Amino acid sequence: MTPAAMILSSAIWIALVVLGLAFLLTVRRVVIGPTLPDRVVALDMLVGIVIGFIALIAIRTGFTLYIDIAISLGLVGFLATVAFARFILARGGRAPAPPQPADFVPAGLVPTAQSPKPSGKRKAEPPAPPRRKKSR
Amino acid sequence: MIELVLAILIATLILVGAAFALVAAIGLNRLPDVYTRMHAASKAGTVGSGLMLIAVGLHAGDVATLARALAGFFFFVLTAPISAHLLAMAALKMGYPLASHTVRDEMQNHREAI
Amino acid sequence: MITFLLSLIFAVIWVAVTGSASVQNLILGFALSTFALWIVREEASGQAYMRRVWRIFSLLMLFFKELALSAWKVAVLVASPRMPLKPGIFAFPLTVDRDFEITLLASLITLTPGTLSVDVSADRKLLFVHALDCSNVDATKRDIAQGFEKKIIEAFR
Numbered sequence: 001m002t003p004a005a006m007i008l009s010s011a012i013w014i015a016l017v018v019l020g021l022a023f024l025l026t027v028r029r030v031v032i033g034p035t036l037p038d039r040v041v042a043l044d045m046l047v048g049i050v051i052g053f054i055a056l057i058a059i060r061t062g063f064t065l066y067i068d069i070a071i072s073l074g075l076v077g078f079l080a081t082v083a084f085a086r087f088i089l090a091r092g093g094r095a096p097a098p099p100q101p102a103d104f105v106p107a108g109l110v111p112t113a114q115s116p117k118p119s120g121k122r123k124a125e126p127p128a129p130p131r132r133k134k135s136r
Numbered sequence: 137m138i139e140l141v142l143a144i145l146i147a148t149l150i151l152v153g154a155a156f157a158l159v160a161a162i163g164l165n166r167l168p169d170v171y172t173r174m175h176a177a178s179k180a181g182t183v184g185s186g187l188m189l190i191a192v193g194l195h196a197g198d199v200a201t202l203a204r205a206l207a208g209f210f211f212f213v214l215t216a217p218i219s220a221h222l223l224a225m226a227a228l229k230m231g232y233p234l235a236s237h238t239v240r241d242e243m244q245n246h247r248e249a250i
Numbered sequence: 251m252i253t254f255l256l257s258l259i260f261a262v263i264w265v266a267v268t269g270s271a272s273v274q275n276l277i278l279g280f281a282l283s284t285f286a287l288w289i290v291r292e293e294a295s296g297q298a299y300m301r302r303v304w305r306i307f308s309l310l311m312l313f314f315k316e317l318a319l320s321a322w323k324v325a326v327l328v329a330s331p332r333m334p335l336k337p338g339i340f341a342f343p344l345t346v347d348r349d350f351e352i353t354l355l356a357s358l359i360t361l362t363p364g365t366l367s368v369d370v371s372a373d374r375k376l377l378f379v380h381a382l383d384c385s386n387v388d389a390t391k392r393d394i395a396q397g398f399e400k401k402i403i404e405a406f407r
Contacts, residue, residue: 004143008195011147015154015188022154022161029164029173037170037227041177044219045164048181049157051212055188056150064201067192071208074185074215081219088226156321163328171380172337175366176324182361183321199266213317217360217367224368224380235337 012056019056023049040084047077142194149191156184168235170227178220186212252300253291257283305405312401313358320363327364327382338384339368341376342391344399351402352377358398365390 058066163176193205264279356367
């Protein structure tokens, strides 16, 4: 084994361990993440870490075709995140509020409660579940 | 000799990329709210995976692969801010709260308008 | 002359990207780039175009510098034991007004140290930016206005 190959393979091993650790930490955030956007951010991050894994495997095996796989995975991850963002917007009002300290919501930060327009609209409607209807 | 230098360069890129990914994951767990977590994921995460892709391109040692790896890197750098921006906007519009020690929020007067 | 030089450069890039360095491929690349340059012949003639290319290039360089810096800053912040965090949202008054420029500026801001663009106000006068460190907002605003925004205006006006 030449020194160059040795350096490379040990670097790949260390990086695999580090990435594995990062993966586990991100999965922790996906599992406990108190809100939906938290989970989406963590899922986005997972895609990035998996791209790192794919790159390492590409170097280990020497198949450069893995680059295309990584790029397509990145594309899918981007589209998934965009779709999730649209979903968060379309779903409307906040899901059951996560248990948080009382000072967590600074005064005046909940927009729909005091804004005159949406609340006026909501009064006209029959008692519906708290979600805003948007045309998009 | 050149082989050794190249190997060291690739190893450095791999290790730095992995370290950035780890830092982003730690940040994801330590930071207090969605918006600050987005900072960690969109910057350190993108740079981490991008560096590793460039390492693959260098390792393959031919121009076509390097060009593709660079194209992939550009692609990630282009898409990361867009998805982060979209998520932040969606979360803010839907009223997900900022962390308790947020020092200023100049947007709250405008939030009814959007 | 300059068109010829540009198509030669584009042909070489074409060969590099397609990955087969044969004469036929070079000729094909040359033909393609000549055709592409012929389409944009109005814009691509003369000194102004070259200056603009150079400015876009310098914007790109600034961007990569800031990207590296920003990843490093986030890393240092996260790794420090106490995390001196002062997050907040500030409103950045926009000078640029075209859609494309606002989009570009917002994306660039997202990838720079400690800032993340969140939204544009309805009248497109304000860009709302979430920052990790809001202790000196005026300095941050000044940095953006004299860095990216100035360069964008130089490059695309």
